[in-house]
Amino acid sequence: MVIRRSLFAFGLAVLLVAPLSALGRADSLPGPVYHAYSFEQLSNSRHSVHTGFDDSLPQQVMANVLWAMSRAPRAGSEYREFYVATPDNVYRYDPSSFRLTVHRAGDFRYNSGSAFEVGVAAGRPEAAGMAIQAGLLAGAAFRDEGPGTMDDGRRVVSCPMQWAADHADGDWKPNHPIQMVDVFGRAASEPLDTLCAARSSDSSLPLPHVVGPDTFEAVVAGLRQDSSFSPVGLSIENVSQLCWAAYGVTPHLTYNRRQGVTVPTAAANYYLTGKIYVVDEDGVERYHNRLPPGTDLATRDHRLERMAAGDRRPQLREASSRIPGSAPAYFVVCVPDTAADQVMMEAGFAGFQLLAQARALGLSGFLVVPLDRSERRAIAVALSLPTGHVPALVFACGEAAAGTAASATDSGVVRIVRAQPAIRNGQLRLEYLLSRAGEVRVEVFDMLGRPVRLLLDEQQSSGYHAATWDGTGESGVRLKRGTYLVVVVSGGTVAKHKVTLG
Numbered sequence: 001m002v003i004r005r006s007l008f009a010f011g012l013a014v015l016l017v018a019p020l021s022a023l024g025r026a027d028s029l030p031g032p033v034y035h036a037y038s039f040e041q042l043s044n045s046r047h048s049v050h051t052g053f054d055d056s057l058p059q060q061v062m063a064n065v066l067w068a069m070s071r072a073p074r075a076g077s078e079y080r081e082f083y084v085a086t087p088d089n090v091y092r093y094d095p096s097s098f099r100l101t102v103h104r105a106g107d108f109r110y111n112s113g114s115a116f117e118v119g120v121a122a123g124r125p126e127a128a129g130m131a132i133q134a135g136l137l138a139g140a141a142f143r144d145e146g147p148g149t150m151d152d153g154r155r156v157v158s159c160p161m162q163w164a165a166d167h168a169d170g171d172w173k174p175n176h177p178i179q180m181v182d183v184f185g186r187a188a189s190e191p192l193d194t195l196c197a198a199r200s201s202d203s204s205l206p207l208p209h210v211v212g213p214d215t216f217e218a219v220v221a222g223l224r225q226d227s228s229f230s231p232v233g234l235s236i237e238n239v240s241q242l243c244w245a246a247y248g249v250t251p252h253l254t255y256n257r258r259q260g261v262t263v264p265t266a267a268a269n270y271y272l273t274g275k276i277y278v279v280d281e282d283g284v285e286r287y288h289n290r291l292p293p294g295t296d297l298a299t300r301d302h303r304l305e306r307m308a309a310g311d312r313r314p315q316l317r318e319a320s321s322r323i324p325g326s327a328p329a330y331f332v333v334c335v336p337d338t339a340a341d342q343v344m345m346e347a348g349f350a351g352f353q354l355l356a357q358a359r360a361l362g363l364s365g366f367l368v369v370p371l372d373r374s375e376r377r378a379i380a381v382a383l384s385l386p387t388g389h390v391p392a393l394v395f396a397c398g399e400a401a402a403g404t405a406a407s408a409t410d411s412g413v414v415r416i417v418r419a420q421p422a423i424r425n426g427q428l429r430l431e432y433l434l435s436r437a438g439e440v441r442v443e444v445f446d447m448l449g450r451p452v453r454l455l456l457d458e459q460q461s462s463g464y465h466a467a468t469w470d471g472t473g474e475s476g477v478r479l480k481r482g483t484y485l486v487v488v489v490s491g492g493t494v495a496k497h498k499v500t501l502g
């Protein structure tokens with residue numbers, strides 16, 4: 001057994017250090033390696049590096065990037081092809097066998113410093129966008145410890161480049177037009193960022209979590225679409241998380257000093273600003289990642305603006321027969337101009353982020369993309385969208401109908417993720433993560449184990465939730481000072497938090 005394990009370790013080490021130049025005329029890439037970083041952490045830390053990288057990356061980086069790209073949804077694309085340019089050749093990638101075959105012999109990279117460049121030829125720019133977003137996060141997972149070690153502390157960096165796509169479209173001689181090229185290399189780069197830049201100026205959304213429950217690769221491996229949902233609504237914590245993943249601000253600044261977000265955007269234009277809507281039983285709300293009025297790209301925010309009160313889901317569902325009828329919530333990603341590929345690609349970035357975030361939370365999701373002209377018009381009317389907000393995709397989200405999807409994180413059902421240690425005048429806010437939907441009971445006990453206050457007892461979806469406690473007992477009278485235990489019970493597991501009442 002010991003010998004076998006060390007042989008495996010040796011094999012893995014060989015794959016990780018195998019240089020790109022070792023590729024032959026037709027070669028199979030290894031399967032993906034899994035890193036320790038969550039989808040949320042990579043989304044929070046991603047940024048484009050435009051220049052200054054070198055071409056020495058192990059084959060494994062390319063293997064992970066192409067694997068992740070090929071797992072992204074196809075967005076109704078009639079074709080989707082992946083090309084890779086290295087210093088030696090341009091290859092075509094076959095996702096079913098992980099196989100690279102020489103497509104054009106010779107060095108046709110756009111950027112002579114890049115290690116490899118991946119071109120996506122897709123019938124729809126939204127499809128290219130989904131794949132590009134998956135690939136750039138997959139590359140960012142290669143840090144300086146664990147599998148995929150970059151031995152000099154320099155890391156994998158990348159940048160989607162229109163210039164490279166224009167070049168590839170001619171010089172790589174693709175079978176179909178290449179929509180976008182992601183350029184990968186190695187450069188000095190910041191460590192992963194666990195700072196959350198997204199704070200709500202009006203408390204309409206709780207803080208999102210920038211470190212999540214599952215590794216990026218596990219989320220990608222589990223990506224799937226489900227179109228039947230249970231009626232349990234999304235918690236505000238889950239809505240916050242999904243909005244942030246789609247288009248929330250991150251700590252980095254762009255080359256022109258704008259506040260970065262979870263997805264790239266051509267020339268830092270941020271075409272989706274103020275154009276993502278949440279539709280649930282309460283009404284229609286618009287997501288803002290900038291301070292009011294919501295247009296200054298140097299600012300940051302994380303808030304919802306109520307656009308219409310009352311349930312518009314029936315009208316939305318009627319706007320397209322492809323929109324799943326049972327979802328408790330829908331995210332509608334709009335663009336200013338459906339004719340511009342770069343803009344539609346950005347909708348694809350957000351679409352991938354929504355699906356991956358739902359998966360990381362153990363929720364189900366279904367992307368309706370692309371939308372045709374009549375669907376766009378009908379959705380805009382159903383939601384009374386302002387002029388210039390044209391629907392590009394609809395993401396239906398909720399808890400899977402019983403038995404249709406397993407949770408992304410099956411071990412441990414409940415975990416407390418954020419809570420203050422003490423309360424004086426205000427109230428305790430205790431956030432927890434459920435890896436499976438189920439009955440949840442949150443109760444406060446004194447240190448003798450006597451129950452003093454039941455905070456909630458209800459059916460909840462998987463993902464993030466919160467309970468609050470103002471320090472009062474069942475009678476509504478504030479309890480005496482001291483230490484109390486807040487206990488969250490779900491699915492036979494228990495999580496406890498000690499809090500001092502001052």
Ligand SMILES: Cc1cc2nc3c(=O)[nH]c(=O)nc-3n(C[C@H](O)[C@H](O)[C@H](O)COP(=O)(O)O)c2cc1C
Nearest residue numbers: 047048050160161162163254260264265266267268
């Ligand atoms: C569709 C698209 C095309 C882009 N084209 C280029 C390009 O040709 N050259 C370049 O240096 N960066 C390019 N970028 C990267 C953007 O400049 C970058 O995403 C933007 O400044 C935001 O910075 P961030 O990605 O670090 O958040 C492109 C990005 C997108 C989404």
